[in-house]
Amino acid sequence: MNDLLLAQCDPKAPLLDADTRTRVLAALPGWLPDAENKLIGRRFGFDNFYQVMAFVDAVAEIAHAQDHHPEMLVGYNACTVSYTTHSRGGLTLNDAICAAQVSALPEATGQ
Numbered sequence: 001m002n003d004l005l006l007a008q009c010d011p012k013a014p015l016l017d018a019d020t021r022t023r024v025l026a027a028l029p030g031w032l033p034d035a036e037n038k039l040i041g042r043r044f045g046f047d048n049f050y051q052v053m054a055f056v057d058a059v060a061e062i063a064h065a066q067d068h069h070p071e072m073l074v075g076y077n078a079c080t081v082s083y084t085t086h087s088r089g090g091l092t093l094n095d096a097i098c099a100a101q102v103s104a105l106p107e108a109t110g111q
């Protein structure tokens with residue numbers, strides 16, 4: 001997990017093999033894969049919309065810094081963040097790096 005927090009996304013990162021995917025997901029509490037293991041997502045709950053939008057801004061900063069971008073479903077008291085690597089059509093380490101960094105945001109607490 002610490003490795004993921006310090007890592008930089010690599011535009012050439014390959015798809016994760018099944019073993020690595022299992023190991024990486026174990027280091028990302030709350031993040032769930034879809035049925036085809038093509039994306040991971042986590043719902044973050046908040047007390048109010050101000051907190052939601054502060055979280056969205058903080059996630060966007062990670063996206064800018066990593067040049068790796070999430071899908072976000074924004075609601076009045078929650079935001080669901082999903083990552084997949086579009087260029088590879090599935091999960092790479094880049095998705096895990098960003099997921100770990102989102103989970104570590106101070107703005108992510110309160111759920």
Ligand SMILES: C[C@H](O)[C@H](O)[C@H]1CNC2=NC(N)=NC(=O)C2=N1
Nearest residue numbers: 011067068069070084085086087
């Ligand atoms: C050129 C640029 O690095 C690419 O288009 C990046 C941008 N952000 C991206 N984000 C995600 N989630 N998947 C990608 O394949 C991707 N590609």
